[in-house]
Amino acid sequence: MSNHTLDIPRIRKDFPILEQEFGGNPLVYLDNAATTQRPEPVLETIIDFYHTANANVHRGIYALSEEATQRYETARHKAAEFIHTPDPRSIIFTKGTTDSINLVAYAWGRYHLGPGDEILITEMEHHSNIVPWQLVARDTGAALRYIPLKDDGTLDLSDPGRYFTPKTKLVCVIHQSNVFGTVNPVETIINYARQVGALVLLDGAQSVPHVDVNVQKLDCDFLAFSGHKMLGPTGVGVLYGKPELLEAMEPYQGGGEMISTVTMKSSTWNTIPYKFEAGTPNIAQAIGLGAAMDYINAIGKDNLHRYEQTLLTYALEKLGNVDGLVIHGSAPDRGPVVSFSVDRVHPHDLAQFLDQDGIAIRAGHHCAQPIMHYLKVSATTRASFYVYNTTEEIDFLCESIEKARKFF
Ligand code: C6P
Numbered sequence: 001m002s003n004h005t006l007d008i009p010r011i012r013k014d015f016p017i018l019e020q021e022f023g024g025n026p027l028v029y030l031d032n033a034a035t036t037q038r039p040e041p042v043l044e045t046i047i048d049f050y051h052t053a054n055a056n057v058h059r060g061i062y063a064l065s066e067e068a069t070q071r072y073e074t075a076r077h078k079a080a081e082f083i084h085t086p087d088p089r090s091i092i093f094t095k096g097t098t099d100s101i102n103l104v105a106y107a108w109g110r111y112h113l114g115p116g117d118e119i120l121i122t123e124m125e126h127h128s129n130i131v132p133w134q135l136v137a138r139d140t141g142a143a144l145r146y147i148p149l150k151d152d153g154t155l156d157l158s159d160p161g162r163y164f165t166p167k168t169k170l171v172c173v174i175h176q177s178n179v180f181g182t183v184n185p186v187e188t189i190i191n192y193a194r195q196v197g198a199l200v201l202l203d204g205a206q207s208v209p210h211v212d213v214n215v216q217k218l219d220c221d222f223l224a225f226s227g228h229k230m231l232g233p234t235g236v237g238v239l240y241g242k243p244e245l246l247e248a249m250e251p252y253q254g255g256g257e258m259i260s261t262v263t264m265k266s267s268t269w270n271t272i273p274y275k276f277e278a279g280t281p282n283i284a285q286a287i288g289l290g291a292a293m294d295y296i297n298a299i300g301k302d303n304l305h306r307y308e309q310t311l312l313t314y315a316l317e318k319l320g321n322v323d324g325l326v327i328h329g330s331a332p333d334r335g336p337v338v339s340f341s342v343d344r345v346h347p348h349d350l351a352q353f354l355d356q357d358g359i360a361i362r363a364g365h366h367c368a369q370p371i372m373h374y375l376k377v378s379a380t381t382r383a384s385f386y387v388y389n390t391t392e393e394i395d396f397l398c399e400s401i402e403k404a405r406k407f408f
Contacts, residue, residue, distance in 0.1 A: 015388050023355070028393045031361055034362050035228045036231050037231070042233070059257075072281070083215050084213075084215060089271070092273045093277060095282070108170075120145050129172050153177065171190075174202075176211075176335045208225040231292040247272055252278070312338070325401065339381065342404070343405075350404050359396065
């Protein structure tokens with residue numbers, strides 16, 4: 001069944017955390033959509049930065065600070081290459097996807113939207129791509145509209161004219177669902193948005209870690225993603241924005257580094273991307289994210305995608321054969337995420353039961369409560385995979401679920 005070329009046992013050796021045991025079993029980590037683990041080269045890069053180059057960036061006129069700045073800016077170049085933008089000025093280091101989306105909501109939404117305008121999102125969004133827009137709508141008088149969900153976990157795009165209208169000013173859409181795994185047809189959505197002159201923000205939190213996202217080919221206006229979901233550190237993420245848009249935007253936060261001049265009366269702004277990086281940035285984390293991107297590039301995005309699809313196909317088949325288990329969503333194009341319910345077993349009880357076997361999965365609403373309302377459940381159980389997972393782990397997951405069913 002194997003149609004990938006990766007040496008998975010070798011790759012697993014790079015992740016020391018996987019050697020730990022829980023409940024007498026080796027850790028089976030299947031909560032990668034929440035956060036991935038970090039490989040040695042990422043950990044070493046961070047430690048090396050603190051050992052040999054730690055200083056503040058863009059401020060010191062001494063060699064150590066120049067070295068820190070050079071490593072930080074190299075990470076920016078790596079991020080630019082990773083999503084295929086030729087212009088590193090379009091890469092803003094943020095805290096993560098949530099922070100990136102809020103940046104656009106505050107620095108673009110609040111200045112460009114008003115009564116009569118519409119922000120279009122979907123019923124599939126993570127709370128990070130709902131709540132900031134509810135706040136913008138409340139504060140500006142713009143309306144928030146939703147593209148509806150269908151039973152198979154895809155979006156209902158059968159009547160685009162109903163949602164994409166001349167009133168639509170901004171379309172914000174999740175690229176890959178963190179609940180169903182559905183990969184949305186973002187090319188089509190961007191095309192609809194262009195026809196009505198709207199901007200498009202893609203939430204790439206679950207796509208950028210798994211597939212090659214090319215902002216030039218897609219021609220999206222903004223893309224948000226998090227480092228910690230792609231083998232990088234917590235506390236760092238990226239907002240990509242088209243330079244001309246970023247240049248025209250107001251700052252998000254005020255403070256050091258984002259200014260050009262400050263008088264007691266007023267200030268002028270630094271150039272992009274620094275206009276949006278107020279205060280001391282997450283220097284080591286950004287450098288660590290650069291190392292995570294190197295690691296993924298060394299694996300090869302195509303190899304990663306192929307291997308994850310192998311795992312997904314295996315998991316869908318195996319889980320689908322577990323009695324009383326229902327998989328939510330059946331999109332033809334999906335990433336390595338499977339949400340399910342098991343009859344008579346609450347997701348939280350199931351997660352606790354699996355934990356006794358050393359299996360880490362997520363149970364809850366996955367910060368996507370509109371989806372839970374649609375499914376008429378309060379929570380689901382979710383297994384999500386990354387490059388170090390194996391089909392043996394999926395077998396073990398299924399055995400443990402069978403045991404849980406008997407127990408409850
Ligand atoms: N989803 C999950 O378990 P942050 O927390 O800012 O790094 O990412 C937020 C976020 C935004 N969009 C999508 C599609 C996401 O999946 C997430 C994070 C995690 O599904 C934590 S709730």
